[in-house]
Amino acid sequence: MSSAGNGPGDSAAPERDDEATAAPAASARGHGRGYWATLAAIGAVGGVLSGLFAIGGGILMVPLLMWRARLGQRQAAATSLVAVIPAAVVGSATYLAHGAVSIAGAALLAPGVIAGAVAGSYLLRRLPLAWLRWMFIAFVVANAIRLLAVAPERGHPVHLTAGVALGYVGVGLVVGIASGLFGIGGGIIAVPLLISGFAVSDLIAKGTALLVSIPASVAGTVTSRRSGLVDVRAGLVVGTAAAAASVPAVYAALVIPPALSGILFAALLLAVAVQLVVKALSAQRIQAAATGRSPGNG
Numbered sequence: 001m002s003s004a005g006n007g008p009g010d011s012a013a014p015e016r017d018d019e020a021t022a023a024p025a026a027s028a029r030g031h032g033r034g035y036w037a038t039l040a041a042i043g044a045v046g047g048v049l050s051g052l053f054a055i056g057g058g059i060l061m062v063p064l065l066m067w068r069a070r071l072g073q074r075q076a077a078a079t080s081l082v083a084v085i086p087a088a089v090v091g092s093a094t095y096l097a098h099g100a101v102s103i104a105g106a107a108l109l110a111p112g113v114i115a116g117a118v119a120g121s122y123l124l125r126r127l128p129l130a131w132l133r134w135m136f137i138a139f140v141v142a143n144a145i146r147l148l149a150v151a152p153e154r155g156h157p158v159h160l161t162a163g164v165a166l167g168y169v170g171v172g173l174v175v176g177i178a179s180g181l182f183g184i185g186g187g188i189i190a191v192p193l194l195i196s197g198f199a200v201s202d203l204i205a206k207g208t209a210l211l212v213s214i215p216a217s218v219a220g221t222v223t224s225r226r227s228g229l230v231d232v233r234a235g236l237v238v239g240t241a242a243a244a245a246s247v248p249a250v251y252a253a254l255v256i257p258p259a260l261s262g263i264l265f266a267a268l269l270l271a272v273a274v275q276l277v278v279k280a281l282s283a284q285r286i287q288a289a290a291t292g293r294s295p296g297n298g
Contacts, residue, residue: 038068039234043083043241050087050242051094051249052256053265054191054206058084058184059140060268061238063276073132074124075231077182078224082235084184084217087242088210094250095207102204105194106211108165109172113186113216116176121223123181133280136182137273144269146192147262154201154258164198171197172212179213180220186213202258
């Protein structure tokens with residue numbers, strides 16, 4: 001199969017990884033019930049995170065899809081976007097029912113989110129896999145630190161001035177790029193930025209971020225689908241389970257103290273980062289060994 005999706009500097013090992021996952025729909029048919037049960041379990045975990053922290057669930061679903069479902073980095077990120085959509089729809093609707101969504105804020109975030117998601121999905125197809133691994137790890141750690149540094153409060157109204165509106169558009173662009181590049185809904189960036197940068201209530205920040213993650217995930221999915229990276233069937237299984245699990249998680253988020261919520265989420269992100277570092281170092285050793293043998297193998 002074509003390796004055009006690989007970025008410059010990719011070695012033979014990452015190219016084989018992409019080739020193994022370039023036709024997900026065909027390979028998925030060969031999996032048994034255990035595979036689909038694993039996908040549903042991954043979706044349930046992602047749905048809980050989506051409801052509690054408004055992150056769409058992709059921040060954990062991507063490494064879980066790589067680890068438990070054996071998907072490559074690119075395919076896991078692209079397939080995760082499919083799963084984020086139903087989880088974000090159900091989660092944002094639940095927050096909206098409790099008045100914890102800023103429709104005006106979401107409207108300002110959306111244009112940048114959509115444009116950024118297309119750009120991020122474009123980069124996903126072209127950046128070397130090693131870059132993607134370490135960028136994702138740095139992304140996770142940075143957000144864990146930010147969550148520990150930010151002390152969210154509730155009850156703050158949303159004041160939209162001209163300067164704030166421009167800021168929202170900029171945040172939307174960053175959120176969209178991260179969504180397309182890393183296979184996440186974008187709330188992991190939007191929530192702390194809205195809380196610390198715009199003094200938005202943590203619940204409103206979560207509800208608004210979930211709502212905006214819908215167009216981000218749709219735009220990223222469409223772009224990645226054209227490159228054959230998306231396993232739609234697997235994504236829908238994960239997404240259905242995520243949507244079901246997100247509703248009770250939203251109700252839990254309404255009663256958990258905001259400071260405790262931030263600490264718990266930061267701890268989870270740091271645990272994920274440690275696991276990703278171990279896997280990235282292992283992949284580098286395998287790649288180095290394969291590169292060392294390749295001249296002798298012709």
